[in-house]
Amino acid sequence: MGDAHGTPTTNDEDQARAAALRADAQQVTSAATSDALDAFDAVDVRSGTYKYVLINASAPGSAARKVLLRSGPGGYHVEVATPTVEALKSAGLLSEIPGGGRIARDDAAKTISIFGFSYGFGKGDHALAAELCRGAFPGYEVTWTDDGY
Structure with missing residues (x-):
């Protein structure tokens, strides 16, 4: 399966990798303090x-x-999730991936659009994603919809 951008949407291997990452995200070998969370920026959205x-x-x-x-x-x-989950785990932090979707950041137009869903993790809370983007990108028009992939 592919999408309008030519990237795959899902397959059995993707589903298995997403399930394995969810389980692995809950396993840490050393406990971190709550201060360790401060090392991670809340938003990392590429243009x-x-x-x-x-x-x-x-x-x-x-x-x-x-x-x-x-x-x-x-x-x-x-x-997209794996590098951050691995970094969190290395810092002794737990993680959970409740969902995802698509995000389009246009720096020239100063807009961010959030839409779609993740086959592996389910639909993300687009309203929460928009709220996080508004805090990280002041001056951008941030919109979201449950439509589209």
């Missing part, structure tokens, strides 16, 4: 149109939690 994921990061045994928004190149959402 262009990419897949995006929301990642809930937390310190084991702590109420401290931070929502991260990541976008970037990758044929599947799991490829």
Whole structure:
């Protein structure tokens, strides 16, 4: 399966990798303090149109939690999520990936559009993703829709 941008949408291997990453994200070998969350920017959205994921990061045994928004190149959402999940795990932090979609950042027009869903992780909370983008990109018009892929 492919999308309008020529990237794959999903396959059995993608589904298995997403499930494995979800399970692995809950396994840490060393506990971090809530201060470790501060090392991670809440938003990392590249210019262009990419897949995006929301990642809930937390310190084991702590109420401290931070929502991260990541976008970037990758044929599947799991490829966008993996580097951040691995970095969180290395820092002793837990993570959960509740969903994703597509995000289009146009720096010339100062717009960000959020839409679609992830086959591997489900539909992200586009309203939350938009809120995070508004905080990270003041002066940009940020919109979202549940339509489209």
